[in-house]
Amino acid sequence: MTKTKPTVSNKDIALQTAMTLFLTKGYQATSMDEIVKASKVSKTNIYYHFKSKEELLTAMVDRLIARYERQLASIAAQEELTIEARLERIVSMLVANDDPIDVLGGCPFLTLYMQTAAESEYVRVQIKQFFDRQLLTLERLLEAGIRNQELRSDLQVQPTAALMLTSIEGALFLAKACDNPRILPNLLQGLFALLK
Amino acid sequence: MTKTKPTVSNKDIALQTAMTLFLTKGYQATSMDEIVKASKVSKTNIYYHFKSKEELLTAMVDRLIARYERQLASIAAQEELTIEARLERIVSMLVANDDPIDVLGGCPFLTLYMQTAAESEYVRVQIKQFFDRQLLTLERLLEAGIRNQELRSDLQVQPTAALMLTSIEGALFLAKACDNPRILPNLLQGLFALLK
Numbered sequence: 334m335t336k337t338k339p340t341v342s343n344k345d346i347a348l349q350t351a352m353t354l355f356l357t358k359g360y361q362a363t364s365m366d367e368i369v370k371a372s373k374v375s376k377t378n379i380y381y382h383f384k385s386k387e388e389l390l391t392a393m394v395d396r397l398i399a400r401y402e403r404q405l406a407s408i409a410a411q412e413e414l415t416i417e418a419r420l421e422r423i424v425s426m427l428v429a430n431d432d433p434i435d436v437l438g439g440c441p442f443l444t445l446y447m448q449t450a451a452e453s454e455y456v457r458v459q460i461k462q463f464f465d466r467q468l469l470t471l472e473r474l475l476e477a478g479i480r481n482q483e484l485r486s487d488l489q490v491q492p493t494a495a496l497m498l499t500s501i502e503g504a505l506f507l508a509k510a511c512d513n514p515r516i517l518p519n520l521l522q523g524l525f526a527l528l529k
Numbered sequence: 530m531t532k533t534k535p536t537v538s539n540k541d542i543a544l545q546t547a548m549t550l551f552l553t554k555g556y557q558a559t560s561m562d563e564i565v566k567a568s569k570v571s572k573t574n575i576y577y578h579f580k581s582k583e584e585l586l587t588a589m590v591d592r593l594i595a596r597y598e599r600q601l602a603s604i605a606a607q608e609e610l611t612i613e614a615r616l617e618r619i620v621s622m623l624v625a626n627d628d629p630i631d632v633l634g635g636c637p638f639l640t641l642y643m644q645t646a647a648e649s650e651y652v653r654v655q656i657k658q659f660f661d662r663q664l665l666t667l668e669r670l671l672e673a674g675i676r677n678q679e680l681r682s683d684l685q686v687q688p689t690a691a692l693m694l695t696s697i698e699g700a701l702f703l704a705k706a707c708d709n710p711r712i713l714p715n716l717l718q719g720l721f722a723l724l725k
Contacts, residue, residue, distance in 0.1 A: 359647070361557070438643050446706050447634050447643040451555070457706075464707045492719030495712050496696050503699030504691070510642050510653075511660045516691050523688030527723055 343374045344382045348396060350374075351389045356436045360390060360448040390445075391455050397441060398463045401427075409470055416478030417528055420497075423471070424524060427501050428517050439509035440502055468494050484528060497524060539570045540578045544592060546570075547585045552632045556586060556644040586641075587651050593637060594659045597623075605666055612674030613724055616693075619667070620720060623697045624713050635705035636698055664690050680724060693720060 350372035354363040365386050369376045383389045408422045438444040442460050450457040471494035478484035504520040507513070546568035550559040561582050565572045579585045604618045634640040638656050646653040667690035674680035700716040703709070 437647070438639075443634075443639075443702060443706075444643070446702075447640070450706070451633070461707050464703060465709070468707075489718065489722060491711070492715045492722065495700070495715035496692075496719035496723075499699035499703055499712065499716055500692055500696035501699065502703055503695035503697065506639060506702070507660060507695055507698055510639075510646070511657050511664075513661070515687070516695065519688045519691035520695055522685065523692035526685060526688065527692075 343378050347372050347374050347379045347382060348389065348393050351386075352393045352397065353434050355390065355393065355448070356441050356444055357434050359437060360386075360445070365389075387453065390449060390453065391459075394445060394456050394459050397445075398459060402463070402466070405467065405470055409474060416474055416481070416483050420471070420474055420478075420528065421525060423474075424497065424501060424521065428504060428521070436509070439505035439507070443502060443506060464498070468498055471497055488528075493527070496527070500524060539574050543568050543570050543575045543578060544585065544589055547582075548589045548593065549630050551586065551589065551644070552637050552640055553630050555633060556582075556641070561585075583649065586645060586649065587655075590641060590652050590655055593641075594655060598659070598662070601663065601666055605670060612670055612677070612679050616667070616670055616674075616724065617721060619670075620693065620697060620717060624701060624717065632705070635701035635703070639698065639702060660694070664694055667693055684724075689723070692723070696720060 347368065351363070351368050354368060354371060363386070365379070368386075368389065369379055372379070383392065404426055405423060408419055408426065411419055411422075414422070436444050438447060442463065445456060446460050450460075472490050475484065475488060475490045475493055479486055479488055479490070500520055500523075504516050508516045543564065547559070547564050550564060550567060559582070561575070564582075564585065565575055568575070579588065600622055601619060604615055604622065607615055607618075610618070632640050634643060638659065641652060642656050646656075668686050671680065671684060671686045671689055675682055675684055675686070696716055696719075700712050704712045
């Protein structure tokens, strides 16, 4: 018996194609026909999995959020690392652009929110709850770092967590809008200096 | 002779109406006919000033940027204030929402960029240069504050300016996307603690 690579399902290919098109061209500017053409999955097959562009959007948002949350939870749970090292990894993970695609607004969640929040209550609520959970994760790590005396005892938990999350989000957008490669490294340096 | 209030021109009314509609409904979702209807200025009169929706957009962006830059320059030049007080006023001015309108993406520039950058090179360039100038203004104030020993001598100028601008931008978006009124006050507290 030979081992075979796990095959990528047509459903996965359709979702990945939709994600790339929604984030680089825009949700409104992308039609189901284009997704069919770009994915090379048959129309019948795509419509078997997703009845509409809206269904593709919600499945894609769920998948993207789940992917980020797995990474966040995995870093937050690395108890062999200091709190500071875990915070640094979380920030680096959030600003890292692993995908080679050129996301319209820098951050995929900002891009999806701006394009679909007005018409999709589901996307608006999922993105809101995702950001709320990110804030909570950062606040809990900061509290743990203060408790074990790793971080300054006078660090204000909620303002610092808000500063981290908002600056990451703003930096992703501004690095794109200003086309300025210095913004992200400058932000990381500024944030990490703040924790010490 | 009685004094008369300065009259608002039809051109101004058209621009203000276009701004409100572009920022709350979206540029693509707004037609020239809607601007005519909402402004109560005649179609002939609006088209006399602006040949197209694109012309209204560029005039509106110029006006919005000029308004913010006048405020920024006026605060930066208040030499009777400490550098810290001027930085605090700039941050407060940028996050303050004087307009009662509910801007789609929290920040008007982020909202316009996301909706029009793909089709309007002009808007993309103006917004980029506006953010670049904001960064420079913040950097110069931080340098002046370090020179006159008002701010910590080890404050890193570029990272701190980047942290201020990115967190303001991100906070405007997240306060809107998370519908969380604590984000902006938390950010201000976090940023001002950083400078001291």
